[in-house]
Amino acid sequence: MRKQLSLVLPPEIAFEKERFEAYIKQSQQLQEVDNLYIRQLRRSIDARSKQVKVNVNAEIFIDEPPSQRISYQKNYPEVSKAEQVIIVGAGPAGMFAALRLVELGIKPIVVERGSDVRTRRRDLAAINKEHIVNPESNYCFGEGGAGTYSDGKLYTRSTKRGDFQRILEIFVVHGASEEILVDAHPHIGTNKLPNIVTAIRQSIIEAGGEIHFNSKVVDFIVKNGEMQGVRLQNGVNLEGIGVILATGHSARDIFELLQQKEIYTEAKPFAIGVRIEHPQQIIDRIQYHCDNRGDYLPASSYSLVSQIDYKGIEKGVFSFCMCPGGFIVPSATAQGEVVVNGMSPSRRNSKFANSGIVVAVDESDWKDYTKFGVLAGMEFQKSIEQKACIIAGNTQKAPAQRMVDFVNRKVSLSLPETSYQPGLTSVLIDEVLPPQIAQRLRKGFQDFGKKMKGYLTNEAVVVGVESRTSSPVRIPRDKITYEHLQIKRFFPCGEGAGFAGGIASAAMDGERCAEMLVKQYAKK
Template sequence: MKKTIQLTLPPEKGYDENLLLEEVRRKAKMPSADVRIMRRSIDARRSPVKVNIAAEAFLNEPLPELISYHTNFPDVSSAPEVIIVGAGPAGMFAALRLIELGLRPVIIERGKDVRARRRDLAAINKEHKVNPDSNYCFGEGGAGTYSDGKLYTRSKKRGDVQRILEILVAHGATEEILFEAHPHIGTNKLPQIVTNIRESILRAGGEIMFDTRVTGFLQDSSGMKGVRLADGGKRDGISVLLATGHSARDIFQLLVNSSIPVELKPFALGVRIEHPQALIDEIQYHCTGPRNEHLPASSYSLVYQARHQGIAKGVFSFCMCPGGFIVPAATHEGEVVVNGMSPSRRNSRFANSGIVVAVDAADFVDYEQYAELAGMHYQAAVEQRACQVAGGTQTAPAQRMTDFMKRRVSATLPDTSYQPGLMSVDLHEVLPVPVAARLEQGLRHFGKIMKGYLTNEAQLVGVESRTSSPVQIPRDKTTLEHVAVPRLFPCGEGAGYAGGIVSAAMDGERCAEAIHQLYARKK
């Protein structure tokens, strides 16, 4: 017998495993039932905060398998090869899917494996040294490895979200990601999961080349046949899957130089805002003093349409990291870029979120000479300006929030989670005028709907500029091949078709399946 149960519980029961199971059994009137939690979400619209639970209770029948995914892969060591450029979520999940389909993935990654990559991240934080091939954006697992590991996505029409979550669980992620409304893994746990995925690929006969940069594309009359490497070597395959991530500016330039069409794409740019986590908890959980100890650190999602010179554009929160840290995400010396991450427990005393403004071709007019790469050069110019204004290192420009609104340099700055340090500046000297103007309007609105949000206890840290790729690499909607180059499969965030770990992973799987279909037709 199986019963489906819906419950609304106080946090002390909704987040205590034993008490939660007791409540499900009591509601089901099955004292000895086995229980599986199907969904858990927080309702913080009013006080007191409640936890909504969906569960299944089973009596006199076994619990179904937690996940249907398995890692019993075929041996593809002698199978036809597919070249994958980039070992982020898109590239790694594409590799797993290719193995399932009987093809051999060869991943080419400019950065290092997750363990070796840690030393380069430490050098950015402590010594302000940026390795252009190994940093918070480049290396095994991509930008997602050292991030909050947020797994929420709206891209459910593009693939099977449950499958992606099950693959992560099969490689070491906690089972909670299968039922939390807003699942996350945590920057402390993601590296081991990425390592486990790598080991699955290698055990099945796949190949991963670290510290290897792609410097050219190899084409023949049938389309893309392989890539040229920085050491003078080359790798050929039946197709090339391009999954470089949103910061691979050299690859975008290489595509243009190789007469492979790319397109300008809108993105968003702004700052990362850091509040005391206790303040966000008070606002979101309607409490005074510390939040209920059973509740996770609270988050928020904000959006507003702000006008400048009569044109409305979105201002919105991006990659909100409760209980998290701000990290340096530059990929070259001479630029300052910030991003956010959280450990699995989200137990930092800081909350941070990108607050960014939509930008498009109208904002890039001063860079029109770069044609389809205008947005990329606009983005780089803002990052370089942030570096110059803050002293030329990885120290980031910062300003208290209400000081920004009043356009005055802050006399002091609050404590911060950003390890390379902050310099007090007027961020209007860093941000383009339309971005700063819309950001002011957005913050004023957010302060009205979240009482206490607009405060000098918070600070703006610049710049949050790598929200998504500044280019899109066009592909056929059906075959997923590049519109002008057969056998080239643009994929994931860098190509403009994803926005986060799950959507990138799903896009990687779709491209792997498209490659297999193409190969099957031509055999």
């Protein structure tokens, strides 16, 4: 017999396996049943009232084996001698495109400008400790892309693009915890992602695919309006039945190359702002209505949005990539710029909570950069990052200001402890950000302080700049075929092309591009 249950439980029962099973047995009067299997299907926290509860959907099997939770199997065909597709970029979009190609009997050749995850750690250490940015291997470039060193959030609103459950299961069979199949807002954690990324790479290689690191694309091979392949920096040409471009939102040289080759691209709205870092205890106190969340509740998060007017124009100010129990990290991709982002370990056990708080920007914000054409937004973005670097001292130290001081336009005489390893420099953030962004942030913080009592505090620090929220360029494609509007056999993909916004959506987009390429150009 199989039975499903919907429960409202205290955290100490919902998050403790043994106590949860004991509760089910007692509440369902199953203490005497020997052949019993219990598992959670879905779990979400409800903190709307002062007493935090957890909503749990569960199922029990009595005198019958449990159904299989994971249907995905790693039964990949041998593709070493099959038709091949070139994939540029080994982030979520590129890696999942490669796996899907293998499943479809096509050989993927993945080229990645950065290093593998193990070697990449040395490049990250150089940024944090020596303030040296390797432009080819950093927090944005390298195996696994920017997602490898992030919170590892896997929830998405883009489920229409693909099978979200399938993406989760692929992560699980490559080493992720089955908890990501249960939690309403699943995340993997930056400490676990490198091993999972390595396992996915191994699956691709064992099936006959290829992955080449430290292999920068410097040209596209286009003949008669068709993308034939790519040329690498070492002079090697790689050709196939098509090219999937999955380079992420920070590959500025690729955007410049597309413009040089007169391959059609468009400027795209994105968002720019700052990282705000609070002691995690403050956010827990606000969200959980208590001074100590205890041993079972996870570090709390938040999501905030407001429409803020500046000179008669309203734009959104919103939280982005909130990292409870996390760290702020340096995400520049070149010397002479300062960019910050956030990441969290799987346990989210840092004493800090950070989130991007950003303002929507569009062509009205970068009108002084129109001489750069479709790259105007990118140049606007770059100019702010370079200014942040100069003002903070021409290192990877980040410009910073206490939160209330920022609202009051007051230089902070001291800065609070931070998770940002390269260090902070006290400045007026208004010297870094354009006035339309700084003023909207100021009003946004005041509004957020009304929505979350205690959020607006000088115990929090504003750290600049959060500028890589999404790609400033879109590489347009056909809505049905996913093929570029101008160049045949060319499939722009993921965040860098403007069609995804996170690990899960990028992975689904990579799969769809692989399927569409095979459908149109592989031998039947």
